[in-house]
Amino acid sequence: MEDIKKLVEKLNAYNDAYRRGKPLISDVEYDALVEQLREIAPQHPFLNAVEPETFENKIEIRHPAPMLSTEKAYTEEQLSRFVSRVMKAAGDIGVLDVRFRVTPKLDGLAGRDDGTIFASRGNGEVGYEISSAFQKGVIPVGGRGLGIGEIVIEMSYFEEHLAEEFEHPRNMVVGIVASDTLNEYARRAIEDGKVHFVPYSQLVSWEGSATALLENTEDIIQELTKQVDYPIDGVVAEVINEDVKTYMGATSHHYRWQIAIKSKGETAETTVRSVMWQVGRTGSITPVMEVEPVLLSGANIRRVTAHHAGLIRKEGIGEGARIEIIRSGEVIPKLEQILEKSRHIVIPGHCPSCSTPLLWQNDFLKCTNDNCPAQIEQRISHWFKTLGNADWFGIKTIRRLVESGIDTLEKVYAMKESDFSELGFGPVQSGNLYNALQTSRTKPVEDWRFLAAFGVSDLGKGDSRKLLARIPLENLPDSTPEQIEAIDGFGKITSRSITRGLNGIRRTFDNMMDLGFRIEKTPLLADVQSLDTPITGKSIVFTGKMTRGSREAMQAGARKLGAKVQSGVSGKTDFLVCGEKVGPSKIEKATRLGVTIMSEADYFEMISEPDG
Ligand SMILES: [Zn+2]
Structure with missing residues (x-):
């Protein structure tokens, strides 16, 4: 009994931290604890309550119908059991054509907008009035009054501007809703129009039969995930038929006609050998764990990034710590959870490159010295990596140059072959480096x-x-x-x-x-707008393997003719241009949305027509 009480106390504390935007453990870890509780105390009231959320100083709003949680499936077996339950229920009431809809599962802050009142989910029964979020500048996608959805921030924006300041996009969104004053990062994101309330009805979706769902689960998840620029943690599958939904009903915790499918990547356990500190281009010092080599999804993993110094401090990562790492899709392996803390935690006080005392900014350690050699190396490396048209300037080469005083792009570009030789580079490498510099200038x-x-x-x-x-x-x-x-x-x-x-x-x-x-x-927009081609102003998606040249070249060509090139089919797409090997789900979706589908040859014929 004592164990159960402790476990529930822990879960409540984790929950509270999560709701406040400062999670203490990962979602998977949390879910595992919930499962543990279900194992030892299947009837515990905690399992049947929706996780609470608290906002101080906000008005409470009772929801007309409870906003429930979603049941989760981690395995194919759990999903197929869900589908069987739905099919059985449909059979009970004589529904023959059972259809499912799958949508991305947004990982933000849930809310309900009836057009006048905007309320957070709260404990599911009673939420908080958070309309001030709209006054602060959160954009309601599709307009007001579209029901239940989530407040989220655009993921590409978060990664480009905020990933070094916040551990998870949700933390930032919670901050925007909870506090009366916005911090600079939040204000900027809102000003740039990147924080949205997305009603579930406005999300991209897949629809199909039970068989199609079970046979193509991974493809469906991947396709939907690609089309959304918001943080998501899996997808939600639900039966569409209203009669089946009504018949299946809900528990006090979740609707029985709906399930969240989480694709959990492969994981492995290993031991940390040491923690290295890398200085980034902007001075952030990132901890990288050197681990006992371990095989994960066919790759031998030796290093795992720990994201920021705060994590090292909080989680006790150092020599001898046992960790679990995860890799899903092609994503680089990342830390999933700490299994056993280390007793040797070392946080550097000074920059490993220039010895400047480090400053804490949120969870990040920063070197504020603009002349820090490591930062200069990273900036020069960023130059060559971003141009992407010449090889040979790897970080080790750049480090040697910077150590020899070649610490600006001007000095690098002034180097002759003999200068490289004088610095001790071999004759072949000196020639390669010199040629690479010329290539970077002459290759478009x-x-x-x-x-x-x-x-x-x-x-x-x-x-x-x-x-x-x-x-x-x-x-x-x-x-x-x-x-x-x-x-x-x-x-x-x-x-x-x-x-x-x-x-x-x-x-x-x-x-x-x-x-x-x-x-x-x-091409300047002003020039493009005066163009008149069949694709000017149209939105185009190129997909599949192209035969007449690279897809990138076709995209660049289309942009020059004033087209908007999209990465995935949406309601705004005009043309889907298909090369070879295009998956059926993409075509199916384009057809459903009324997008004109054409082959590569059709496309070239269209843009070559003189009068359009
Ligand atoms: Zn430094």
Whole structure:
């Protein structure tokens, strides 16, 4: 009995931390504890209560119908049992054509919007009035009054701008809803229009029979996941037929006609040998665990990133710690949970590269020295990686150059073959390095890559492309924050940060422009809008293997003709251009959405027609 009490206390504490946006353990770990409780005390009231959530100083709202949790399936077997239960229920009431719908499972903060009141889920029965989220600038996707959904932040934006500040996007969203004042990061994300309330009805979905669902589960999950730029943790499958839903009903915890499918990657256990500290381009010091080599999904894993220093401190990671690592899809292995803490936890006080005392910023340790050699190495490495048109400049080579005082792009590009030899590089490597520099200038490179390569903060590849569609590269250094702010997707703070960053690299920018890189221009929107081709202003998805050239080249060509190139089919897509080996689910979806489907040959014929 004592064990059960302790377990429930623990679960309540974890729950509370999760709701406050500061989770103490991973979701999988939490779910495992819940399963443990179900094992030893299947009737415990905790299992039948929806996890509570508390917002101080907010008005309580009773939901017209309870907002329940979702039952979870981790294995094929659990999913197939769910499908059998649905089929049996349908049989009981004589429904023959049973259809299922699958949607991505958003990992945000659940809420219900009736058009007037916007309430958080709370304990499922009673939530909190959180309409102030809309006043703060959270965008209701599809408009107000569309029912139940979740507040989420765009994932690509989070990864580009916030991943170094927050451990999970949800933590940031909870902060936006819970607090009266927004911190700078939240204000910027909202200003840039990246924080949304997404009603479930507005999500992409898959529909099909029980057999189709069970046979293609992995494909369906992958397809849906690809089409959503929000944090998600699996998908939700539910039966569509209303009669079946009514007949199946709900427990006090979840609806019986719905299940969450979580694809849990393969995991392995290993021991930490040591923790190394890597200095990033912007001065963040990232801990990397060297582990006893272990086989995971066919790869021999030796290193696992620990994301940030806060985790090392909190979880007790160091020599001898036992950890579980996970790898799902092609994702690099990451830490899943700590099985056994270490007694030797070492947090560096000084930068491993330049010995500057480190500062804590949230959970991150930072070196604030702009002249830190490791940061310079990373910035030069970022340049070559982002341009992506020349090899040979790996981090070890760059380190040797920086150690010899070749610590700016100008100095690197001034190097002759003999200069490399003098620094001790062999004759072949010296020739390769010199040639690579010439190649990087003479091989075509898109202007947005060139711009993003400078590593200005808030100016990654995506934002560079957007910016250059409005302002030509050569005019950019002279542009004002107001000019940038006038562009959709750039808020006030971001715009100021960009102009400040551009000012900082002004001299290098001019010097690099003078070297005569072969820069391919992004077509200006103003020019594109005066174009008149069959695809100007249309949204196109290219899929499958193309035969007449690479898919990237076709995408670039379409952009030049003023088309919007999308990565996945949505309700806004006009054309789906199919190369070889296109999966049936993509075609099925395009057909359902009324998208025009064409072959690669049809496409080229269409854009070659003189009068469209
Ligand atoms: Zn440093």
